[in-house]
Amino acid sequence: MSMHGQDDGLAAIADPMHPPFAHWTLLHSYLLLGLTTLACLLPFSSKAFHIDDPLFIWTAQQITHHPFDPYGFHMVWYVTDMPMSAITKNPPLACYYGALIGIAAGWSEHAWHLAFLLPALAVVLGTYRLAIRFTASPLIAAAATLLAPGFLVSATGVMCDVMMLALWIWAVIFWLRAIDSGRPLHFVASSLLIAGCALTKYFGASLLVLLLAYSLLRQRRLVASMGYLFIPIAGLVAYQLWTKALYGRGLLWDAAQYARSPQHVDQASRLASGLVGLSFLGGCALPIVLFFPFLWSRRQLLFGSLAGAIAGLAVAMHWLHPLIHNPEQHWAWIGMQFAFYFAGGIGLLALVVADYRNKKDAESLLLALWVLGTFLFAAFLNWTVNARSLLPLIPAAAILMARRLDLRLDLHRDETRQASSRWLLGIRPGMPARILAVPLAFSTIISLSIAWGDMALANSERHMASFFHRQTQSQAGTVFFEGHWGFQYYMQLLGARPLEYDKFVFKTGDLVVTPENATSTFPISPQFVATEEILQIDPHAYAATMGLEAGFYSSVWGPLPFSFGQAPSEPYLLVRLQQPGEGAR
Numbered sequence: 001m002s003m004h005g006q007d008d009g010l011a012a013i014a015d016p017m018h019p020p021f022a023h024w025t026l027l028h029s030y031l032l033l034g035l036t037t038l039a040c041l042l043p044f045s046s047k048a049f050h051i052d053d054p055l056f057i058w059t060a061q062q063i064t065h066h067p068f069d070p071y072g073f074h075m076v077w078y079v080t081d082m083p084m085s086a087i088t089k090n091p092p093l094a095c096y097y098g099a100l101i102g103i104a105a106g107w108s109e110h111a112w113h114l115a116f117l118l119p120a121l122a123v124v125l126g127t128y129r130l131a132i133r134f135t136a137s138p139l140i141a142a143a144a145t146l147l148a149p150g151f152l153v154s155a156t157g158v159m160c161d162v163m164m165l166a167l168w169i170w171a172v173i174f175w176l177r178a179i180d181s182g183r184p185l186h187f188v189a190s191s192l193l194i195a196g197c198a199l200t201k202y203f204g205a206s207l208l209v210l211l212l213a214y215s216l217l218r219q220r221r222l223v224a225s226m227g228y229l230f231i232p233i234a235g236l237v238a239y240q241l242w243t244k245a246l247y248g249r250g251l252l253w254d255a256a257q258y259a260r261s262p263q264h265v266d267q268a269s270r271l272a273s274g275l276v277g278l279s280f281l282g283g284c285a286l287p288i289v290l291f292f293p294f295l296w297s298r299r300q301l302l303f304g305s306l307a308g309a310i311a312g313l314a315v316a317m318h319w320l321h322p323l324i325h326n327p328e329q330h331w332a333w334i335g336m337q338f339a340f341y342f343a344g345g346i347g348l349l350a351l352v353v354a355d356y357r358n359k360k361d362a363e364s365l366l367l368a369l370w371v372l373g374t375f376l377f378a379a380f381l382n383w384t385v386n387a388r389s390l391l392p393l394i395p396a397a398a399i400l401m402a403r404r405l406d407l408r409l410d411l412h413r414d415e416t417r418q419a420s421s422r423w424l425l426g427i428r429p430g431m432p433a434r435i436l437a438v439p440l441a442f443s444t445i446i447s448l449s450i451a452w453g454d455m456a457l458a459n460s461e462r463h464m465a466s467f468f469h470r471q472t473q474s475q476a477g478t479v480f481f482e483g484h485w486g487f488q489y490y491m492q493l494l495g496a497r498p499l500e501y502d503k504f505v506f507k508t509g510d511l512v513v514t515p516e517n518a519t520s521t522f523p524i525s526p527q528f529v530a531t532e533e534i535l536q537i538d539p540h541a542y543a544a545t546m547g548l549e550a551g552f553y554s555s556v557w558g559p560l561p562f563s564f565g566q567a568p569s570e571p572y573l574l575v576r577l578q579q580p581g582e583g584a585r
Helices: 028-042 053-065 093-105 109-115 117-133 140-145 149-154 161-181 185-196 204-217 223-245 249-259 272-283 284-292 298-316 331-359 362-380 387-408 415-417 432-473 485-493
Strands: 074-076 081-083 477-480 511-515 529-537 570-577
Touching: 028 117, 028 140, 028 432, 053 093, 053 485, 074 149, 093 109, 093 387, 109 117, 117 140, 117 362, 140 149, 140 284, 149 161, 149 272, 149 432, 161 185, 161 204, 161 223, 161 387, 161 529, 185 204, 185 223, 204 249, 204 362, 204 415, 204 477, 249 284, 249 511, 272 284, 272 331, 272 362, 272 387, 284 331, 284 387, 284 432, 298 331, 298 477, 331 362, 331 387, 362 387, 387 570, 432 477, 432 485, 432 511, 432 570, 477 485
Parallel strands: 477 511
Antiparallel strands: 074 081, 511 570, 529 570
């Protein structure tokens, strides 16, 4: 059902049969979604900076001093000192936003997390606004987006992904409105948002292909309005030339080469990448999976469950060697989780096929290309499978779920709107709201548990950095460290120095701290080791994003997007150094 132009000027529609919703309006939905978003994310405002957050913070600090040279500094992020322009693989728009935060509110965790609530709110409210055009259940689509682990966990960080998605959604909204109205202002607004999206994260440039395909199918010919897409193209070309002049190579092309560079790509087979991609897809879009009993017949559910069971058995029995990282894990439990997520991924892709077969219009094509294009990139083209790469498809998948829900429950918006305002809530007349609230309630519990586990891991790194600082501040010698991410941020903040592979200069008595759950580390030769000790910290969490074969930020860590169970302790190796022939002081 096409929804062209029906999302404007909606007023309250009285419904005396249902007093709680008799005067429900768009404003009520925006307030409900906004308050729910804040309630979900505010508890994480003290979360330690995590994973790649420091890269954005350091670049933002550079911008405050050199606004036209965002990457003009050096740092050790791998194992040697490198220019930031060679390290980062994201454009700087989110960092410019971060620079404004730093100038206005400082560089604390609270300041940054509170400021990054704005992009999160823009995603949720934008999904609702966009969903009105496509489905009679827009509130459910927006809630499913908010409560998806892939979104909720990402929104507790300060990287560029959620900001990119916010610009993406509003660019789509303005482009569709421009196609309907023909107004140049809408085309210009959308084009500028596309440019901003691509300059926040390079994947945003795929909006050019997505919206061009939609426009061609909708209008059946090339029209002059499509020329507005040259605005973001010009912006990207200018960015490529600007960064090439600054850093000797264009960073847009550099990032594209990095994504498929053999030395960076996870060397799993295509089959393994596809299986892991489906696992991440089903897990990151969990609320949609929990709605499957409302969307599919028993036979369809049985088929999906069988496929998941086979995949889970293959993982549990170690038949798929590229997916096995730690044979000592409880693989029966890991296989069960994999089976559920994998079946969810299959069901979600089936939503795309079913929707397009049922509608076969420009709107269906838009949603199909949005989901399938993102999935193919994340599973087969990116350097690794991760939740951040799948994040852009979650709103579109939620809208597809809501459209399928309309079809299965015979909830036709045009008919319902004449008699009731309950279409704003996505509640079938005569059906208790609590029934559809059940999968959302489960999603809330699960996603918040995962986000809490991720925060516990991040906070443990900050705690250990503070612990090592307290233990060594009165001792002679330099404190070095290996490992990066949030741990590096706090260690450097407290005065420790990153260990460089090609500049390993030290004195007897110096100390090296190495987290074992880290990348870009190298072993220290035994001849330089005076003493060594392992300390461990228990994050006190029962869901893991990195550990228990979970690799939310990279499938290098495991085939699950997240995993449930007692999160393992985080070990840290302390090595006291000595020059050969000298005793430790």
